[in-house]
Amino acid sequence: MDAENLLRQHNMSLPFTFWSSVFTVMLQVAVKYSEETIRTDALSIMILILRTTDPKEERHRFGFTSVITRLHLLLQKENGLLVKKHSVRLLFLLLNCPVMLKLLCSGGKDGSEQMESEGCENDRLKLLRIGGKDGSEQMESEGCQNDGSQVISSVLVDLSECLSCGTTCSLEIELCRLVIVLLAYIASSGKLGYEVLLGPVSARGANFLELIMQVLASQMQFETQELLKERCLLMREALILLNRLASHANFSKPTLEVLTRSKLCATLTIDVANRLPHTQMANDLAELAQKFRSRVYAFLEEKPLTIEY
Secondary structure (H helix, E strand, O other), X not given: OOHHHHHHHHHOOOOHHHHHHHHHHHHHHHHHOOOHHHHHHHHHHHHHHHHOOOOOOOHHHHOHHHHHHHHHHHOOOOOOHHHHHHHHHHHXXXXXXXXXXXXXXXXOOOOOHHHHHHHHHHHHHHHHHHOOXXXXXXXXXXXXXXXXXXXXXXXXXXXXXHHOOOOOOHHHHHHHHHHHHHHHHHHOOOHHHHHHOOOOOOOOOOOHHHXXXXXXXXXXXXXXXXXXXXXXXXXXXXXXXXXXXXXXXXXXXXXXXXXXOEHHHHHHHHHHHHHHHHOOOOHHHHHHHHHHHHHHHHHHHHOOOOOEO
16 A cells, blocks of 8 residues: 555544644754755655645645745755755645635735634644744744735745756756646636736746746757657647647737747747757657647737837
């Protein structure tokens, strides 16, 4: 029996408050200790706990702001790739909860203040019960009192930096792919989720769509067979997302406008649209690339290209 099934079996006989307390302890451990192995082990346990909870009925009770504040710390540049990878997976599971997804997409302003307040209060009570003192009590207090939009913005910037990494090793490529899958899930939630992809998240003011285009352009530069499978998986997820948005009844026009608005992004978009279908890749990936090319050129033919310098 694997760890998840074993945990599910015990989950049936133990109350949610027990697993919630364990989750909080692991969250404290992940923040307190800087060793990568300790952090990844703590995150792995939290992931297992989340996977055994009901996304609709239980998961929101872990407290959105308290968890995402600590995930921001774990997603920062100085942390190892495994820590970031596990943090993205944990964030994905949290956002599988409709309440938490709505909180993130709305910038923490969806009318769930009472739920968030209760979550923060529960965290404080659990910390008192377990005697947890990891030096983050002040951070916890500030996280509960401040507008959640600041924490959400910080996490989105962290995710953008995951897309901006060099993708020169398999773990970097996998991390980048997981972030794109997460962004696709957020965008699939509707207008607010889609708008998350349009807001500026990088130091230069680029949004997620522009960063994803940069990822595609960078992957085309590799002509060797090294890490070809990993790169194809990354490009596939990026093209699936871009095609989905470029063909959406409501999102097609703003998506293609963003991708052709600035001189840099327009150049990258047209270059990717022209070159990607002709690179050596799997048949389904070539088909996705061709579809994207057709949509880009159909848009350009319909509307003259206006470039912002």
